[in-house]
Amino acid sequence: MNNIIKDIGDFIFIENKPENADAIMVVGGSFPELSEIAADLWKNNYAPYIFIGGGVSVKTGIFPGPRTKQEIYNKDYITEYDFYKDVLLMNGVPESAIVGENRSSFTRENALFAKNVADEKKMNLKKVLLICKAFHARRCLMFYQSAFPNVEFLVIPFEVYDLTKSNWFQSEYGIKRVLGELKRCGDQFTADDIKNYSNSFGV
Template structure:
């Protein structure tokens, strides 16, 4: 069965948004066990795109503990209690000073990454006019949805990375890619539906 290319392109453009990096107030990293997001954030920091970085994450609510490093274990090891601890280690390993890394170590899913990151930046007295988000490429739409809800006046630049071999041009060619990308599309719709119906989101501390 031949699938209409325009239909695939519509899904791809929705799930895989990406921007060129631009000067910002902070770089956000939603929690995960992949180091590539923090590696890119470190590069962007070194290039002067933002003065601070905020990794966020305790561990997945589904796991109940840090699930472990998912790539490059030979480089970073696997002895971390939280996603934040792991991502902070990746950042400092790539030359980011500890003092420019903010701490959020409570979030257990993506929406909490955004909620608690907002609380951290408010507590620090930071006004975030522009923010960069370094996340997994197929996670970019959902990340932007949540962070934009919590930072409604902020302009975001999505600077994602490819992991798990799932790319915007080839995701529909493997079962894992199809399941992952369409799963993300379903979560975007289902979770935003709940937000609209219940009003359970905040725009401040």
């Protein structure tokens, strides 16, 4: 494999093995599998709480509905939060274990508003399992690590659109998606993010 292709894949696609943690955080979206993964981790005692978040799309102003499994999750969901919560409840997670917000519209807000919730509830988080789409992993980690500079994040990805680290460059769609993420990682990473990282890691 060409080195530059491998380097891009290694940068964008991140995957860690789950470990016992203080919380599970699900990045906003419309794939029920993300919340299903969170429910499985919770039921296997990896963490006591699941953070969910998300309002409506910043592009359309609405929640578009589930991308998959519409036959199972078929209610009229107003926000991503409503959708994710229903998935969790239907998969055996009690409401007492679910925390979150329904206002965020994009990834950075998912992270920042999760931090607000954690602060409001005085949750002392040290390690978090972060569940997101596989090709979205680097940008999610960037924003969540910036919002929670003292937390260790382990990324638990879910592959969507058949895009993986080993095949993304084999289709025009995959190239567009992954290089788009690469561009956003540069465009959306700010001086404040760099400052947060620097203060956290003593750089």
